[in-house]
Amino acid sequence: MQNCAIVGINWGDEGKGRMVDLLTEDFDVVVRYQGGGNAGHTVINEKGEFALHLLPSGIFRDGVVNILGNGVALDPENLWTEIQEVTAKGVAITPDNLKISDRASLLLPWHRDLDGLEEARLADKQYGSTKQGIAPFYSDKYQKKTILAGELFYEEELRSHLADLMEWKNLTLTQVYGAPACTMEDLEAWLANFCDKIKPFVCDTGAYLRDAQKQGKRVLFEAQLGALRDLDYGIIPYTTSSNTIAAYAPIGAGLPSLKLTDVIGVVKAYSTCVGEGPFVCEMFGDEAEVLRAEGHEYGAKTGRPRRVGPIDLVATRYGVEVQSATAIALTKLDVLSYMDKIPVCTRYEVRGEQVDYFPFPMDLADAKPVIKYVDGWKSDVSSVRQWEDLPKAAQDYVLMIEKAIGCPITYVSVGPERESIILR
Numbered sequence: 001m002q003n004c005a006i007v008g009i010n011w012g013d014e015g016k017g018r019m020v021d022l023l024t025e026d027f028d029v030v031v032r033y034q035g036g037g038n039a040g041h042t043v044i045n046e047k048g049e050f051a052l053h054l055l056p057s058g059i060f061r062d063g064v065v066n067i068l069g070n071g072v073a074l075d076p077e078n079l080w081t082e083i084q085e086v087t088a089k090g091v092a093i094t095p096d097n098l099k100i101s102d103r104a105s106l107l108l109p110w111h112r113d114l115d116g117l118e119e120a121r122l123a124d125k126q127y128g129s130t131k132q133g134i135a136p137f138y139s140d141k142y143q144k145k146t147i148l149a150g151e152l153f154y155e156e157e158l159r160s161h162l163a164d165l166m167e168w169k170n171l172t173l174t175q176v177y178g179a180p181a182c183t184m185e186d187l188e189a190w191l192a193n194f195c196d197k198i199k200p201f202v203c204d205t206g207a208y209l210r211d212a213q214k215q216g217k218r219v220l221f222e223a224q225l226g227a228l229r230d231l232d233y234g235i236i237p238y239t240t241s242s243n244t245i246a247a248y249a250p251i252g253a254g255l256p257s258l259k260l261t262d263v264i265g266v267v268k269a270y271s272t273c274v275g276e277g278p279f280v281c282e283m284f285g286d287e288a289e290v291l292r293a294e295g296h297e298y299g300a301k302t303g304r305p306r307r308v309g310p311i312d313l314v315a316t317r318y319g320v321e322v323q324s325a326t327a328i329a330l331t332k333l334d335v336l337s338y339m340d341k342i343p344v345c346t347r348y349e350v351r352g353e354q355v356d357y358f359p360f361p362m363d364l365a366d367a368k369p370v371i372k373y374v375d376g377w378k379s380d381v382s383s384v385r386q387w388e389d390l391p392k393a394a395q396d397y398v399l400m401i402e403k404a405i406g407c408p409i410t411y412v413s414v415g416p417e418r419e420s421i422i423l424r
């Protein structure tokens with residue numbers, strides 16, 4: 001694998017961080033190419049347990065260079081806080097193993113405020129934002145109304161640019177939402193407390209990556225969230241505001257002409273979804289409570305209980321197509337060990353008709369899951385490391401998914417630890 005993207009096939013939280021942490025062994029560089037600190041990757045390894053939000057998951061491996069590409073929502077406050085938390089647990093983070101693209105745009109202090117204000121205005125129609133400022137950030141990026149990380153090196157121009165942006169944004173804050181205006185003192189404090197701290201990591205990562213390519217270095221692209229949260233292909237408007245799909249990796253990373261050699265799609269053995277929006281296969285009541293507890297399904301960033309359901313073959317097949325996945329990592333198979341019979345969502349019923357395709361967003365709200373049950377294996381599989389040692393019913397479950405989604409499942413994860421993996 002020379003250039004490989006690790007992406008989510010579903011709604012996010014599939015266990016991408018755990019797969020990146022495992023696979024970084026084979027790569028020299030790990031790049032985050034989109035999104036911000038609005039979701040979390042949980043990584044458990046010999047250094048401890050970490051909830052990463054913006055830092056690439058290769059940060060734990062000695063010799064791996066981690067890059068935050070031009071496509072990310074670079075929140076200096078969140079990033080600096082995260083760097084401090086991770087270094088406090090004994091992980092070294094220096095400009096040698098973390099590099100920030102000078103072309104990454106900065107998430108500005110008012111983006112978080114605007115996110116919260118708009119969700120409050122929407123009241124019971126809210127989009128389920130994590131209120132980290134991601135949607136206002138990307139809107140402003142596309143309006144060219146934010147700051148590039150590289151501008152931190154141009155002190156005078158930076159202040160004048162910030163003052164212009166603040167004057168414009170204060171119109172929205174005060175006149176649309178009736179909120180307090182931002183002041184230059186607020187911005188000076190933000191520059192001193194957070195931007196100055198991350199400045200040493202900012203450089204021309206595009207040049208670094210082109211050079212790394214020439215030297216034959218292997219690059220891993222780490223996505224945030226999943227295909228169904230993609231701004232163009234997901235469950236709009238309950239998506240994120242960036243492109244989570246593998247096709248965006250070269251652009252958001254800083255290597256626009258690159259062709260990915262591999263795309264590993266991460267799929268959970270059942271479904272979870274955080275926040276609002278249609279979730280056709282959702283389970284309720286006791287059945288849902290037990291699965292949520294067994295899978296520890298609470299958001300890494302927000303602590304919100306995740307909505308849960310059986311594996312959704314319709315959505316997963318769509319995610320595999322949208323991601324152009326070349327291989328699948330199926331995670332959390334161990335969690336299903338308690339079930340006698342395992343529910344599987346095989347089709348949707350849309351306006352009285354059973355369908356195999358993933359419907360247009362407007363049709364999702366009324367779509368109903370068609371559920372079938374397959375045999376469970378009722379034994380602990382968390383210590384299994386060889387495919388042959390998996391109970392037959394567990395093998396059948398994996399093979400059934402593989403057939404339905406049309407992509408080889410090459411990794412089966414049976415626990416959160418780095419080594420809890422079966423290679424097929």
Ligand code: GDP
Pocket residue numbers: 008012013014015016017018039040041042043044225300331332333334335413414415416
């Ligand atoms: P990500 O954002 O896609 O990286 O996913 P999250 O980190 O939000 O959620 C995945 C959660 O499942 C984390 O708590 C992982 O430690 C955990 N996890 C990943 N793979 C497995 C697995 O195979 N079995 C179990 N039991 N937990 C897993």
